[in-house]
Amino acid sequence: MCAAYTCRTSPDWRGSHLVASCHIPAGAVLLTEAPAATTCGDDESESVEAALAKALLESGRGSDWAARFAAPQQRGGATEHAAAAPPISDEALRRLCASGVDEVAALAVYDAVRHNAFGLETPLLGVEHGAAFYETAAKLNHSCDPNCLSTRLGGNFALFAVAAIEEGSELFHSYLPPRLLVLPRRARRAHLHFPCRCSRCEAEPEEPPSPLAQLGWPAAHAATAEGHLVGRFSLLCAGGAPREVVAAGAGLLSNAPLVSTLRQRPLAALQVCLPLLASSWQARAMGGADAAADDEGGWLGGFGGGGRDAAPPACLRCSRCKGVLYCSAVCQRADWPSHRNHCTPVAAVSGSDAAAAGISRLSESEDDGGEDDEVDVPIRRVGAGGGADTETLEQSWERMQASVASGRAQRLDVQYEVLQR
Numbered sequence: 350m351c352a353a354y355t356c357r358t359s360p361d362w363r364g365s366h367l368v369a370s371c372h373i374p375a376g377a378v379l380l381t382e383a384p385a386a387t388t389c390g391d392d393e394s395e396s397v398e399a400a401l402a403k404a405l406l407e408s409g410r411g412s413d414w415a416a417r418f419a420a421p422q423q424r425g426g427a428t429e430h431a432a433a434a435p436p437i438s439d440e441a442l443r444r445l446c447a448s449g450v451d452e453v454a455a456l457a458v459y460d461a462v463r464h465n466a467f468g469l470e471t472p473l474l475g476v477e478h479g480a481a482f483y484e485t486a487a488k489l490n491h492s493c494d495p496n497c498l499s500t501r502l503g504g505n506f507a508l509f510a511v512a513a514i515e516e517g518s519e520l521f522h523s524y525l526p527p528r529l530l531v532l533p534r535r536a537r538r539a540h541l542h543f544p545c546r547c548s549r550c551e552a553e554p555e556e557p558p559s560p561l562a563q564l565g566w567p568a569a570h571a572a573t574a575e576g577h578l579v580g581r582f583s584l585l586c587a588g589g590a591p592r593e594v595v596a597a598g599a600g601l602l603s604n605a606p607l608v609s610t611l612r613q614r615p616l617a618a619l620q621v622c623l624p625l626l627a628s629s630w631q632a633r634a635m636g637g638a639d640a641a642a643d644d645e646g647g648w649l650g651g652f653g654g655g656g657r658d659a660a661p662p663a664c665l666r667c668s669r670c671k672g673v674l675y676c677s678a679v680c681q682r683a684d685w686p687s688h689r690n691h692c693t694p695v696a697a698v699s700g701s702d703a704a705a706a707g708i709s710r711l712s713e714s715e716d717d718g719g720e721d722d723e724v725d726v727p728i729r730r731v732g733a734g735g736g737a738d739t740e741t742l743e744q745s746w747e748r749m750q751a752s753v754a755s756g757r758a759q760r761l762d763v764q765y766e767v768l769q770r
C-alpha cells in the first residue's frame with residue numbers, strides 16, 4: 350500500500366509538513382506508526398522528556414537524526430509537548446552523558462524531543478503516563494479546524510481523515526484535545542504556546558462571539574443538536590449496560606435527521622455503530638435470541654455478577670423515541686425543550702431490529718453516488734472465539750443476527766478495529 354501523503358518543506362511557518370498525494374475520502378486511515386521510542390519515565394530521569402531522549406540515544410539516534418527535527422525550534426515555535434518541557438537542566442544533561450554519549454548529541458536529541466514528542470494519555474481519564482516519539486507524525490502541523498484526527502492506540506500513532514481531503518492539501522491534526530477546540534481563539538492560544546497560523550485562527554476575530562453555536566465550528570459537531578446526541582450516546586457507552594446501549598443506539602438510528610448527518614460523517618457513524626455492535630453481541634450472547642427485544646427481563650443483571658434477578662438500572666427512557674435515557678424525571682423535564690426538536694417516535698420494533706435497520710440505512714449509497722459519503726466502513730472483528738474477521742459494518746450485523754438466531758452466539762468480549770478503505 351503506498352502512502353496517501355508526501356512530506357514537503359516550505360520556508361514559512363509550515364516547515365516540514367504532510368500533504369495529501371491523492372484524493373482522500375473521509376474516514377480513511379492515513380497513517381499508523383510505531384514510536385521510534387517510548388517511555389513512561391524512569392526513576393533516574395528528571396522528566397519524561399529526559400527519559401525519552403535517553404531511550405532515543407540508547408537506540409543509536411544522535412545529532413544527524415535530531416537535525417531532521419530541528420526546524421520548529423529555529424522558528425521559535427513549540428509543540429504540544431514542548432509547552433510543558435523546559436530546556437534541559439545541567440543535572441539532566443550530565444545524566445544523559447553519563448553513559449558516554451557526547452554532549453552535542455544529547456542536547457540535539459533532547460531538543461528534538463522537546464519540540465516534537467507526544468504525550469501518552471489514558472483515553473478515559475486523560476492521565477498522562479509517558480511520552481513517545483513518532484518520526485512521521487512529528488511532521489504534522491496543528492490546525493484548530495483539523496481535517497484529520499489523531500489518536501495514540503497502545504502507544505502507536507493513528508491518523509484518520511475526518512473530512513474528504515483534496516490532493517495537494519496539507520494534513521492537519523489538532524495538538525489540542527477536542528474539548529478545547531470549541532473555545533474562542535484567545536482561549537485556545539493560551540493552550541498552544543505558539544501563535545497559531547491555521548486558517549481558522551487567521552479568519553476568526555480575536556474576541557469571542559457570544560453563543561458557542563456562532564463559532565460555526567465544527568460544523569454539525571458538539572455545538573449542534575446532532576453532535577450533542579452522539580456525545581450523549583458515547584457517554585452512555587462508557588458507563589451503561591449493554592441493554593441500555595442497544596436501546597439508546599436504536600433510538601439514535603431511528604432519528605432521520607441524525608442518520609442523514611451520520612451518513613456524511615463516517616467517524617461519527619462509527620462512534621454510534623461500533624459500541625452498538627459490541628453491546629448487541631454482549632446482550633444477545635448473555636440473554637439468548639429473544640432477550641434483546643425483552644425490555645424488562647432483568648437478564649442483563651448477569652453482567653458484573655449481579656445475577657439474572659438483579660434489578661434493572663434505575664433510568665428513565667423517553668417514552669416517545671425510546672432512545673434517550675435520563676437519570677431522573679427532573680432531568681428529563683429539563684431536557685425536553687431541547688430534546689423535543691429531535692425526538693422521533695419509534696415504530697414498534699425491538700431495539701436490535703431498529704438498530705439493524707439504522708445500520709443498513711447508514712450503509713446504503715447516496716443516489717448522487719458520492720463515494721465519500723458511504724459509511725459502510727470495513728472493520729476487523731477480534732473476538733474471544735478466536736481469529737479475526739474482516740467485514741463491513743452491515744455484514745457484521747447480519748452475521749451476528751444469524752449467529753444469535755441459531756444459538757451459536759457465545760462470545761462476550763468482541764472488539765472492532767476500523768480498517769483502511
Ligand SMILES: C[S@@+](CC[C@H](N)C(=O)[O-])C[C@H]1O[C@@H](n2cnc3c(N)ncnc32)[C@H](O)[C@@H]1O
Binds near residue numbers: 420426
Ligand atoms: C511537531 S512540529 C510540526 C512539524 C514542523 N512543521 C516541522 O517543520 O518540523 C510543531 C511545530 O510546527 C509549528 N506549527 C505547527 N502548527 C502550527 C500552526 N498552526 N501555526 C504556527 N506554527 C505551527 C510550530 O513551530 C510547532 O512548534
